[in-house]
Amino acid sequence: MQIKLDLDTTPFNIDFTLRCGQVFRWQKEFNTWRGIINESLIEITQRHNNLTFDLYPTTKPTVIQRYFRLDDDLPCIIHSINKDSNIGKALTQLQGLRLIRQDPWECVISFICATFANIPRIKSMIYNLCRAFGHRITNKRYTDYLFPSPRKLASASISQLLACNLGYRARYVKAAAEHILKGKICLQHLQSIPYPEAKQELPHIEGVGQKVADCILLFSLDKLNAFPVDRWIHRILVTQYQRFLSTKHVDQRSLTPRRYKELSAFGQSYFGDYAGYAQEYLYAYHLTLPVTTGSPVP
DNA sequence: GGTCAACCTCTAGA
DNA sequence: ATCTAGAGGTTGA
Numbered sequence: 001m002q003i004k005l006d007l008d009t010t011p012f013n014i015d016f017t018l019r020c021g022q023v024f025r026w027q028k029e030f031n032t033w034r035g036i037i038n039e040s041l042i043e044i045t046q047r048h049n050n051l052t053f054d055l056y057p058t059t060k061p062t063v064i065q066r067y068f069r070l071d072d073d074l075p076c077i078i079h080s081i082n083k084d085s086n087i088g089k090a091l092t093q094l095q096g097l098r099l100i101r102q103d104p105w106e107c108v109i110s111f112i113c114a115t116f117a118n119i120p121r122i123k124s125m126i127y128n129l130c131r132a133f134g135h136r137i138t139n140k141r142y143t144d145y146l147f148p149s150p151r152k153l154a155s156a157s158i159s160q161l162l163a164c165n166l167g168y169r170a171r172y173v174k175a176a177a178e179h180i181l182k183g184k185i186c187l188q189h190l191q192s193i194p195y196p197e198a199k200q201e202l203p204h205i206e207g208v209g210q211k212v213a214d215c216i217l218l219f220s221l222d223k224l225n226a227f228p229v230d231r232w233i234h235r236i237l238v239t240q241y242q243r244f245l246s247t248k249h250v251d252q253r254s255l256t257p258r259r260y261k262e263l264s265a266f267g268q269s270y271f272g273d274y275a276g277y278a279q280e281y282l283y284a285y286h287l288t289l290p291v292t293t294g295s296p297v298p
Numbered sequence: 299g300g301t302c303a304a305c306c307t308c309t310a311g312a
Numbered sequence: 313a314t315c316t317a318g319a320g321g322t323t324g325a
Contacts, residue, residue, distance in 0.1 A: 021320060115321040121308050122320080167306025172322085209322050230320040255321085256300075283320075 001061050003051040003070075011074050013096025014046040020094075020284035022219050023102050024110055024123045025130070025147070037067045038103075039146055041139050056139040069098050081271045081278040086240045090285035099219065099280055104187035105180065106147040107220035112172050112207040114215070128164035129153070129173075153177035172207025179205050187221070195223045210260050218276040227267030227275040229260055232286045237263055244270065 005012055018026045018033055026035040032045045037059070044053040044064070053064060065071060078091055113125045133152045134145035153161075154177035161170035179185060185205065190198040198221060202213035214228035229237070234255050237245065245266065255263075271278035 111320080112322095114319095116305075116319060117307085117321095118309060118319040120310095124308080162306090165307070167308095168304090168322095169306080203322095207322065211321060215320075228320075231318095232320070254302085258300075 001053055001055070003053075003061065003064060005049045005051065005070070007049045007096075009075065010070060011096040012046070012051075012068065012070065012098060013094070014044065014051075014068075016094050016097035016284065017068065017100060019287075020097060020280060021119055021287065022215075022280060023100060024114075024119070024126045025106075034142065034144065036137075036144060036146060037063050039137075041137055041142075041144055043141075054139075056137075067101055069101050072098065074098065077274045077277050081274050081281075083271060083278075087271075087278055087282060090281040093288070094281055094284055097281060097284060099224065099277060101222065102220045103147065104191070104216065104220040105150060107216050108176060108180075108187070108205065108208070109147075109153070109173055111212040111215045111219075112176060112205075113166060113169050115169065115207070115212065125164060125166055125169070129161075129166075132156075132160065132164055150177045150180040154181045169207065175206040176208070190217075191221050195225055198223060199226075210257065210264070214264065218279070224274050224276045225268055225272075227264045227271070227279050229255065229263045229267070230283070231255070232283055233267075233279060234263065236282050236286060237266070241266075241270075 014033060015028075018028075018035075026033050028034075031047075032043050034041070034043050036042065037055075040059045040063075041056040042053060042064075044051060051064070053061075055061075055063070074096075082088055082091055109129070110122070110126055113129075114122045117125070130145035130147055133148035133156060135148075136143060136145055138144075153173060156174060156177075158170050158174060161173055164170075166173060180187070185201055190201060195217065198217055199210075199213055202208050202216060203210065208216070211228050211230060214226045217223035218226040218228060245263075267279060268275045
C-alpha cells in the first residue's frame with residue numbers, strides 16, 4: 001500500500017520523526033523502517049513524497065495517518081512556533097519532523113525507563129522488555145515482539161525485570177503496571193480531558209514525575225501544548241533564552257521542581273498552543289548540533 | 299517550601 | 313585496553 005503526500009501542505013520526514021527521541025522501538029534497515037503500530041508489524045519506506053508500507057496482520061491504512069499525525073497542519077504549526085532565529089534554525093534544518101501519536105501505555109513505560117539514561121540505553125531496555133515479555137509476532141521476513149501488556153509486566157518478578165537491565169527502574173515498571181492493572185488510572189480517559197487535569201493524574205504512578213508526565217502527555221495523549229524540560233532543554237533555555245527568564249533561572253545547576261514548573265510554563269506561554277512541537281524541534285536540533293554557550297537570541 | 303545524595307549500568311570519548 | 317563523565321529524572325531524607 002502507499003500514500004502520496006503533498007509535501008507543501010503535508011511536510012513529512014520519517015527519519016527525523018523516528019530518530020528524534022520521542023519513540024524507541026523503530027529500526028531502520030537500508031531504507032525501510034520496521035516497527036509496530038496497533039499490534040501489527042509495519043514496514044514503511046519514504047521516497048520523497050511517497051510512503052510505501054506493509055502491515056501484518058492486515059490493518060487499515062488510516063492507522064498510518066493517525067500514528068504519524070499526518071492530519072496535523074504542520075505548516076501552520078511551524079508558522080505559529082517560529083518565534084525567533086534560534087528555533088528558526090531548528091525548523092529549517094529539521095523540515096518534516098512530526099510528533100507522533102504513540103500508545104499511551106508503551107509511552108508510560110518508555111519514559112519511566114528514560115530517566116537518567118541515554119537514547120541507545122533506552123532502546124536497549126525497551127527491546128529487552130519486549131523480547132522477554134511481549135507476544136512474539138512473525139511475518140514472512142522477520143520477527144518482532146509486541147509491547148508487553150500491563151498484566152504481563154505486573155506479574156513479572158523484579159529479578160526478571162533486572163535481567164532486562166532496567167536497574168533501579170525495575171520496581172517502577174512493576175509498580176506502574178500494577179497501578180494500571182488495578183484501574184487506579186485510565187490512560188484513555190486522560191486523552192479527552194484538558195492538559196492541567198491530566199498532568200495532575202500521571203505523577204500518581206511511581207517513577208512518573210513532572211518531566212515524564214509531560215512526555216507522556218505530548219507523545220501519546222494529544223497534549224500538544226505540553227513542554228517537557230529535560231537537561232538539554234534546560235541548557236538551551238538558560239543559554240539561548242536567558243533574556244526572557246528572570247535571573248534566578250539562569251543557573252545551570254539541577255532542575256528543581258519549582259524551576260521545572262517555571263521553565264515549562266515559560267515554554268508554553270512563549271511558543272503557544274503547539275509548544276510541544278517547539279520543544280521537540282529544539283531537542284532534536286541539539287542531537288545534531290551541540291548546544292553552544294553563545295549569545296542569546298533577540 | 300527548598301536542597302541533596304542515591305539510584306543501575308550503559309555509552310561515548312579520553 | 314581501561315577509565316571517567318554523563319546520560320530525555322525521581323524519590324526520600
